[in-house]
Amino acid sequence: MAKGKDVRVTVILECTNCVRNGLNKESRGVSRYITQKNRHNTPSRLELRKFCPYCYKHTIHGEIKK
Ligand SMILES: [Zn+2]
Numbered sequence: 001m002a003k004g005k006d007v008r009v010t011v012i013l014e015c016t017n018c019v020r021n022g023l024n025k026e027s028r029g030v031s032r033y034i035t036q037k038n039r040h041n042t043p044s045r046l047e048l049r050k051f052c053p054y055c056y057k058h059t060i061h062g063e064i065k066k
Contacts, residue, residue: 008036013061015052029054033061 015031031052046063 005039007039009039011035011037011046011063013046013048013050014064015050015055015059016047016062017055017059018052031055031059031061037063 011034013033013035018030031050031054033048033050035046035048037046048061049058050061051057052059052061
């Protein structure tokens with residue numbers, strides 16, 4: 001049955017535009033999405049275009065390390 005390691009892992013996506021602008025140090029915060037990825041299909045860092053309520057537009061949301 002299932003192996004020890006989970007193929008599908010939970011990852012947190014963070015707005016790279018917010019992080020680049022250093023807005024996370026302010027009180028506005030950073031847009032984050034919680035999603036899952038398949039480790040076999042996506043061994044590298046996951047990047048998705050999501051709507052950021054802080055940037056008021058769609059931006060690249062990149063996976064962050066816990
Ligand atoms: Zn943003």
